[in-house]
Amino acid sequence: MATPALATVVLDCSDAHELAAFYAELLGWPITAREPDWVLLRDPHGGTGLACQAEAGYVPPAWPERPGAQQKMLHLDFQVTDLAASSARAVAAGAAPYDIQPQEDVRVLRDPAGHPFCLFLH
Structure with a gap:
């Protein structure tokens, strides 16, 4: 049985693009994928990524x-x-x-x- 690897921590929010822009600025990480309600940032040195996901009613x-x-x-x-x-x-x-x-x-x-x-x- 393969052991899972933690790839991404996802933060719920009302505006995924705004929150992702904040963490990109804070951490100096690039945004690597964008969808209307979801944005992914990756650590340029490897490791776990960070995503922001818009949720209605957050x-x-x-x-x-x-x-x-x-x-x-x-x-x-x-x-x-x-x-x-x-x-x-x-x-x-x-x-x-x-x-x-x-x-x-x-x-x-x-x-x-x-x-x-x-x-x-x-």
């Missing part, structure tokens, strides 16, 4: 989680060597920081679709 998750609010299903962690510069780059690309920051060596931000993601120091 509701952004709340963070921190709270009862009765849309819960997140996952979040992305990005390892960085300069937290301040990486945070500034993310904000310039369209991210927004949360008021609550749980640790000094981690920054929690939300992408344009409202998904929380973390930048953390190596």
Whole structure:
């Protein structure tokens, strides 16, 4: 039996092209495929890709989680060597920081679709 390989993580959103443009800018990854409601980015160094898929009725998750609010299903962690510069780059690309920051060596931000993601120091 062959072992599956994780090829792509897919993020639901209301606008796949907007969200893909954000992650392409943040990560420096090329967009390798486009459809009306789906966009694929690939790491130029190999590894798992990232896709954005538009869904009717998409509701952004709340963070921190709270009862009765849309819960997140996952979040992305990005390892960085300069937290301040990486945070500034993310904000310039369209991210927004949360008021609550749980640790000094981690920054929690939300992408344009409202998904929380973390930048953390190596």
